Amino acid sequence: MPPRRPRRPSESPALIAFGRQMRRLREAKGLKQETIAHLTQVSGPQVSKIENGKKRATRSFVEFVDEHLEANGALINLWEDLNKDGHPVPIWFDxxxxxxxxxxxxxxxxxxxxxxxxxxxxxxxxxxxxxxxxxxxxxxxxxxxxxxxxxxxxxxxxxxxxxxxxxxxxxxxxxxxxxxxxxxxxxxxxxxxxxxxxxxxxxxxxxxxxxxxxxxxxxxxxxxxxxxxxxxxxxxxxxxxxxxxxxxxxxxxxxxxxxxxxxxxxxxxx
Structure with a gap:
């Protein structure tokens, strides 16, 4: 019988770390998720998934949010830190x-x-x-x-x-x-x-x-x-x-x- 394939992890620590930081910055500005969704033209559920570490944000989204939250590049830098050889982490399981x-x-x-x-x-x-x-x-x-x-x-x-x-x-x-x-x-x-x-x-x-x-x-x-x-x-x-x-x-x-x-x-x- 062929060996069982290892189960892929259901969560990405990298995505969770990014989402938590984005939430901290948003809440520090007193903004709701719905506001970010409206400004970026991304649905509310999608923004929620990003903040909960269940969805990977695009660079264009990160750049827009970083500017609006006046994060001075903090979100962009974190997004880049979570990239390996130009490929966003996680590499495959998302x-x-x-x-x-x-x-x-x-x-x-x-x-x-x-x-x-x-x-x-x-x-x-x-x-x-x-x-x-x-x-x-x-x-x-x-x-x-x-x-x-x-x-x-x-x-x-x-x-x-x-x-x-x-x-x-x-x-x-x-x-x-x-x-x-x-x-x-x-x-x-x-x-x-x-x-x-x-x-x-x-x-x-x-x-x-x-x-x-x-x-x-x-x-x-x-x-x-x-x-x-x-x-x-x-x-x-x-x-x-x-x-x-x-x-x-x-x-x-x-x-x-x-x-x-x-x-x-x-x-x-x-």
Missing amino acids: WPAIEADAAMLICWQHSVIPGLAQTPEYALAIVHGNQEAADLRISRQAILSRDDERGPAIVLFLIEEQVLYHQVGTAETMRKQLEHLIEISMLPNVTVQVVLSRGDHDGNMGAFVLATMEDRSEVAYAETAIRAITTDDPADLAVLARTLVDLRARAVTQDMSRELIKKVAEERWT
Whole structure:
């Protein structure tokens, strides 16, 4: 039996430390959370999550709040201290919360089907039979049909053509997975596009997900050979934006993508 994966911590000491300092400065000025929310055009619940250490603030938000609270750079300095190599702390374990709160997600994958589009059988094969990890991965797909006041997330899947031919699990697993791709592409909030495998492009550097939040801020999740990282650094986001322009230029339309996926399912995996 594969070893159980360690549970990710549910709280980030770094985020809690930042939130407490922000609350102290706000209360010292006699301001309510609602005031900060109004001034920054961020919802009240989001401000509350930042102060409670449950959500990571963007640099632009921190700069605005620091100036309004007359903190003389104290909040900005703390935010920078909680960054390692340009990547906000925590490096990886806050991504599930970011993903769940996102208004829009753009997922690029060049090696496997994105997690939010995987079938249970495909997910189980990816995690080498670890049922707990597979179930967790599938549970994240709830954002595709989210029924709270925000509604379901808008999701764009950009998938390298070769992924359709890369066998994960059995041939039946692959056929059902490709059929599932076609099925979810019919959802009004989901787009699936195949990126043609022709020539070299920046997307070959690695898979990533770009999340746009309700306040229109962006956070990216990228996989590396060492670890997965989250970042909202403007320089990082600019690189991903250029990469997405190239990928979208190489992608076929959604209708053509469905036809291609159907063809591969029938000819390769039946």
